[in-house]
Amino acid sequence: DAKTTQPPSMDCAEGRAANLPCNHSTISGNEYVYWYRQIHSQGPQYIIHGLKNNETNEMASLIITEDRKSSTLILPHATLRDTAVYYCIVPYGGATNKLIFGTGTLLAVQP
Amino acid sequence: NAGVTQTPKFQVLKTGQSMTLQCAQDMNHNSMYWYRQDPGMGLRLIYYSASEGTTDKGEVPNGYNVSRLNKREFSLRLESAAPSQTSVYFCASSEWWDDEAFFGQGTRLTVV
Numbered sequence: 636d637a638k639t640t641q642p643p644s645m646d647c648a649e650g651r652a653a654n655l656p657c658n659h660s661t662i663s664g665n666e667y668v669y670w671y672r673q674i675h676s677q678g679p680q681y682i683i684h685g686l687k688n689n690e691t692n693e694m695a696s697l698i699i700t701e702d703r704k705s706s707t708l709i710l711p712h713a714t715l716r717d718t719a720v721y722y723c724i725v726p727y728g729g730a731t732n733k734l735i736f737g738t739g740t741l742l743a744v745q746p
Numbered sequence: 747n748a749g750v751t752q753t754p755k756f757q758v759l760k761t762g763q764s765m766t767l768q769c770a771q772d773m774n775h776n777s778m779y780w781y782r783q784d785p786g787m788g789l790r791l792i793y794y795s796a797s798e799g800t801t802d803k804g805e806v807p808n809g810y811n812v813s814r815l816n817k818r819e820f821s822l823r824l825e826s827a828a829p830s831q832t833s834v835y836f837c838a839s840s841e842w843w844d845d846e847a848f849f850g851q852g853t854r855l856t857v858v
Contacts, residue, residue: 667844678750678836678849679789722788726844734779734838734847735805736789 639723644741647717653710655740657723660704668699669726669734670708672719679722679736682708713744748772750850752837758856759827767822767853769837777840778820779804779847780812782833789836795820827857 640658647653659668669684683690683697685706690697696709710717722739753768771778776797781789781804791804793812801812809831811823820839824831834854840847 669846671847676834676852678838678851679847681846681848684846720788733791733794733804735791736781738788 639725639737641721641723641737641740643738644743646743646745647710647713649715649744649746650712653713653717653742653744655708655710655721655723655742656705657708658705659723659725662703662725664703666725668697668703668706669724670695670697671722671724671734671736672717673722673739674716674719682721710742713742715744715746718742718744750837750839750848752835752850752853754853755851756854758858759824760858761828763827763857764823764825765827766824767835767837767855768819769821769850770819771837771839771848772818773839773841773848774817775839775841775848776817777842777847778814779838779840780810780820780822781836781838782806782831783836783852784833792822792835827855829857831855832857 667684670682671679673679685697699706720739722736750771779794780792783789790806795801795814798817813821834852836852838847838849
């Protein structure tokens with residue numbers, strides 16, 4: 636089972652890029668890296684996922700190192716509404732998606 | 747298209763009472779999940795259903811039972827509620843195991 640390690644908290648100035656790191660050194664070759672966020676007490680929201688290539692969508696970019704042991708979620712222009720807990724997840728279990736959430740990173744975007 | 751709908755949104759139970767949390771999705775998803783989130787903590791997986799007709803235990807299944815009633819609905823039952831089950835419960839669904847999961851808005855349960 637691949638586990639992830641994230642810093643408990645980070646700050647970012649509004650309008651600047653937020654770079655959230657995640658270590659997943661035990662990841663297997665066919666395991667994806669997923670990112671979700673949870674704003675206040677709402678249900679988590681999917682952001683992005685990737686296998687080995689860098690990915691970009693309208694919300695964020697995901698940079699995965701060549702050895703796949705770590706990744707970085709990039710919010711290019713953070714806003715106050717991006718203040719949330721960000722979870723980096725590597726599902727396990729073969730054909731079933733066991734999304735196991737850790738404690739995540741609390742990103743505080745400062746005005 | 748409502749996504750994932752959970753009922754009720756709030757509930758107070760007395761110790762020993764039973765109740766069922768309902769979850770329904772209208773996205774024709776195959777996989778569904780139940781999580782709990784205690785104050786200041788991350789989400790913990792209680793049970794999941796990879797596809798209609800199957801259910802499996804997650805990280806914290808003790809004290810709960812689930813039923814995948816059909817493809818749309820996945821219910822979570824507390825047979826004898828305990829104060830330790832006070833939590834926010836989230837239901838989620840995804841098309842398959844490698845797809846993004848969509849979450850409901852949660853059920854806030856207090857057991858006194």
